[in-house]
Amino acid sequence: MRMRFLAPVVMSVVLLASCGGGSENKTEKKEESAATSETPVDNSMVTPGAAEAAASKGAALIEQKDCKTCHKPDTKLIGPGYKEVAQKYEATDANIDKLADKIIAGGSGNWGEVAMTPHADLAKDDAKEMVKYILSLK
């Protein structure tokens, strides 16, 4: 009679203990995973994420403009392929600036006699985004 009365009490103590232990472990794990996932999130906001965002902005601008009537990523069309351009120029600030001006002003001479049409309505910053994207296509 006494044991029967005690059994559920003992059981619930055991259960409580194991539950308590379990939830403690869970919180520890949560903290751990929060700590480990924080670092990559921070990194992606500083470098790779930012680079990707910039590249996709340039890609989107190129899509909106007439560039693809004369340029393709891999092969020469009327103008050089973007990968050829990326191989010819390093992605330095000076080159990005120079190529952005060239897209806006148009002209020939670096790849042959055929001239690129001017894009006078293009903002310099947008042209730079496009060049950054092109030069990322090595």
Ligand code: HEC
């Ligand atoms: C009418 C055809 C045409 C269009 C449209 C055109 N391009 Fe070009 N692009 C050319 C030609 C031709 C060249 C080679 C010029 C040369 O020999 O200096 C060139 C060269 C380039 C170069 C390399 C410049 C250099 O001096 O090496 C870049 C970068 C470029 N184009 C980007 C663009 C972008 C971005 C657009 C869209 C805004 C665009 N092009 C639109 C024909 C075109």
